[in-house]
Amino acid sequence: MSQNDAILVYLKSGRWIDQRIAAGKFGIYRLASRVYDLRARGHAIEERTLYSGSKHWSAYRLAQKD
Numbered sequence: 825m826s827q828n829d830a831i832l833v834y835l836k837s838g839r840w841i842d843q844r845i846a847a848g849k850f851g852i853y854r855l856a857s858r859v860y861d862l863r864a865r866g867h868a869i870e871e872r873t874l875y876s877g878s879k880h881w882s883a884y885r886l887a888q889k890d
Contacts, residue, residue, distance in 0.1 A: 831858050832867065835886045842874070842883040859884050 825833075830850045834841055846852040859869055868887035873880055 827852050827858050828861050828865075831855070832862060835862075835867075835869070835884070838885070840872075840883045840885045842881055855884070856882065 827850065831841065831846065831852065834845075834849070841855065843853075843855050846855040846858075852858060859871075863869055869884050870887050871882050871884050874883055
């Protein structure tokens with residue numbers, strides 16, 4: 825299974841993913857690049873920025889269908 829496929833399966837479960845989860849579960853260290861690839865394949869992926877003090881990072885999930 826490719827990195828893109830692994831991320832997509834995880835996102836289809838309805839959960840958010842961030843770099844820590846991607847690295848720990850899948851050994852993926854360039855999550856933003858994989859999200860870019862998935863968006864290019866037509867998947868609607870939401871992004872939010874999380875903050876903790878002066879640190880910030882992105883988390884992603886599949887866009888919710890109305």
